[in-house]
Amino acid sequence: MHKDIDQASLDLALQLTLAKLKRQSSEQLQMQTVTAVLLALGSNHDSEQHLMTVGKNLAELGDIKLSSALQNPDFTASLQQAKPDYINQCVYLILSLPMSLYKLQQLFKQLEDDCNRCRQHPASAIRQVTMDIDILLVQIENDADDWIVVLDRYPFKAHERAGIEELAVVSL
Template sequence: MTAKSMMHKKPVDLNLTTFTQCAPETVQAQPVVELVLALGSNYQADKYLPLARQRLAALGEVRLSTAFQNPDFTATTQLPKPDYTNQCVHLTLTTPMSLQQLQQTFKTLEGDCNRCRQTEPNQIRRVTIDIDILLIKLSKENNSLSKKLVSKPMSDWIIMADRYPFKAHEEAGVEELILTKL
């Protein structure tokens, strides 16, 4: 193991409670330069996860966490559901985009992957791809939150309050990306 790779393996105290949290609507127009996403699929994940990662790579540099297979927490013995494959993605954008633009881009990508949001009651919900924004890093320029963020550790990163607390696989993915130099 090289000194450089050992440096990335140092334990990191990932205390997410110290991160700033914002409701997405409060930063809709802010320019985002980096983000951490949660990807999930419970239907043809071997097809749709690589397709989503490829499309995300067209937006900038992509780094991936380990993919996890997790049971659907809404499954019951009466209504079993397929497991999800989940993975976190760190995306450094080539060109900053507003959070609103990113959300629309990801909804379009989900649609391009045949994501169907409507299901009949008691029908198994097939999710080809789900893309959720967990963390964002705003551009230092025009950042109305910069004064508020300066005193906090890892202050550049903002947790999307509608996604927190993270699910166990999301927290594990975020930790892994931070350990490998988020």
């Protein structure tokens, strides 16, 4: 029981901390020079291979710290249409060379494409996602002590909050 109370306290502290952070849309941040990011990775097809490949590629951009990989059901699955579970992982990346958020987004899209990400699926097909990379939080060059929440991704999903907590990127 004590562990549950501690976890609840940690969850509350994280929520309060995230609530205090600045929030901006990715459009507002496009031309900002980014020094570090917190990413959410997800895959429901050949996940182990794609997470490993993307992890290696991200490590070429700077120092990385990975959260545990978590298995999560596809929230769009139903009894009528079962769908494969996702494997999700968060990554804290400190860039060796700061770059604009726009350029980072292009690099991440290329990493998804390198994993043969298919963005067009027939309506009847079960969607196989080899790799999805989402930017959750950024640090910008002139404000390196504070994280900015990417508004398009907030509120965070449970596995994203767990990854942020595990990586202890946001100080509680």
